[in-house]
Every structure is written in C-alpha cells, then in structure tokens.
Amino acid sequence: MTTPGGIGPRLRELREARGLSLSEVARRAGIGKATLSGLETGVRNPTLETLYAVTAQLGVPLSAALAADPAQEVSGAAVTATLLRTFEEPGVTFELYRLVVAAGTRQSSPAHQPGVTEDLTVFAGVLRAGPADAPLLVGAGGYVSWRADVPHVYEAVGGTDVQASLLIRTPHLR
Template structure:
C-alpha cells in the first residue's frame, strides 16, 4: 500500500471502505477518459503508461498505485483525491469540488445557493467543432469571460467565435449553445443568475479636470 492510500486510512477509512475506494478507481478513470474523448493510446502517449496497463487499471485487473495515479491526475486535470474519490475533510462549504456535466468540467467559485453563481468551466475540443451546437433555453441571465482557447457561441440566430479576453452576456431565455473548435480546451468564467439577476457594472471614474477630453 502506498503512503497516499495509507493516508486515506489514517483519515478515518476502514479497510472495507479503502477496498471500495480502490475498486471504484477503475470505472472513474474510464469515465474521465471517455468524457474527455481520449483513447487509451492517446492517454498512453501523454502519461508514458502503456495502453495495456491503462486498460487493466480501468477494468480493475491492476491495483492503482501512486506512481500510476499521479500522471493520470495531471493528464485529466484533476486533484488526486478526486481521482480516487477520497472523502472530503473539513468544512464542505469551503472544499467545493469540481463536477462534470455535458462533457465539461465545472469548478464552483461561490458558496451560497442564492443569487449569482460563479463557475470556472473547462470545455474540451468537440464534439461541435464542425457542426452547430445544440441550443437550450431556460430562465436566467449569464455573463461569460473567456480565459483561454476559443469558444463558439450560437445565440438565437447569431453564430460567432469568442477569443481569449473577450466577454459576452445574454438572457438565457434566448436559445443558446456552446462549442469548442479546438485545438486546446476552452477555459472561461461564468456568472449565472438563475432568477434573471444581472451583473452590476460600475461606471468608470469621472474624468479629472487636468485630463484632456476624449474625442
């Protein structure tokens, strides 16, 4: 048993619980890989772990070790605790864990349940790189700022590409859909007002008398 798994046991996990954690690692690895659209061969090239070893890990025929899980956690962009499904410690309101929905990774940035909710979202390339993204509509208002990559946005009849450093805001009652044409993941910040709350933009400071007027 590695020091990491021994540490899990020291955090209050019984032997049966630890066995359950180890058993669940394989299916979780398979789910993460498929959600990101990565083949065993592609993951093998990224991590340096043979495709046969990866296959045995996912099927439960190979016991996970720290040496195997560390490069896999880096490749999938998740914490090691999340990869093995370790129990949370401390205040759960502070230790907010990412979750995956519709193939995207959501990282909650707010603790309260009401009002505006903030997320960092990571969208892998595809599957709408060359086809029109599916559109959805619901109550609310959203403000989105792209940190890196590119993001295709279909908003009603409008279809445009957002580049890093650009932002968009819209009423979510208008049919909308997102796609990532690649080649890299798109990372963006999202503020969602599920009851229609909008971001309050403060006006810029007034011009000083010594500053020349703008034309």
C-alpha cells in the first residue's frame, strides 16, 4: 500500500506549478475536492486509479508524483504497481513498473493524457488487459501493447495472481 508522505506535497507542487486550483484539478479528474485536499495534505492514502486521474489532468506521468519516493508501491482495486525506473528522452518519459494483479480481480484505469502507450509483458498468470472496449488476453511469456489515452482495464483471469512488467510511454505536453 502507498505511504502518502512524499506523494501529497508533490501533487500540490505539480498543481501549483501549473497555476491550477484544487477545485479545478478535482473537477477535471472526476474526484471530490476533499479527496484531493486529503491527498495533498497526506490525510488520505491515494489509490492507483486516483493518482492516474490526477496526474493525467496535470499532464505528467505517474512517476512525477512518485519522485519523492523511489520504488514506491501503489495499489488500486486489483493492481499493485512498483516503480522500478524512469527513463527520460527528448520529448518523452518512460516508466517501468512491476505489476501484480490479484487473482480473480479487475481494475479500470482512466484515460491517460493524449499519446500515452502501455506495453505489458506477463511472466506468470493470465491477464486480460487493454482498452476497456476491446481488452486482449495474454498469458505467461506473452506481450501486449495499447494506446492508454482511453479507459483501459487489467483483469487477472483464473485463480493465479498475474506477475508482469509494464512500460508506460508518456509524450511531453507542449
């Protein structure tokens, strides 16, 4: 589970650097103002879904919120993601995560900013992942890629936890 210590102040810093109010970011992200305030002050523990919703509205990759806490583990309804490494190239950020998707669970992820792609490799288990309207089935040793600027899902199929790596490619906004 996440520890909100470094994430909350980082979210506030990112929001203020963009000149956005708490109310505006909360509205755009589809979360309550009190929820966002609680995240920023460290009173609330952020879920993976909420962090993605907020960072997408700030135009930054998830790792920007995790910068204060390297190797931070973040959990959602089904997915536990651990940031392993961030790579920067001109005009793009790559984030490499270790994922565990609990057996028999499903998680919906909000659309990321335009142009974001996800590349996922499964090491154990069977996963249904990709755009919410057309997810793909991938088993151990398999690979799948999709545009993540649309709502997408991760669902562990069967009775085994899924172990996978996820590479997220986020173009920088201009």
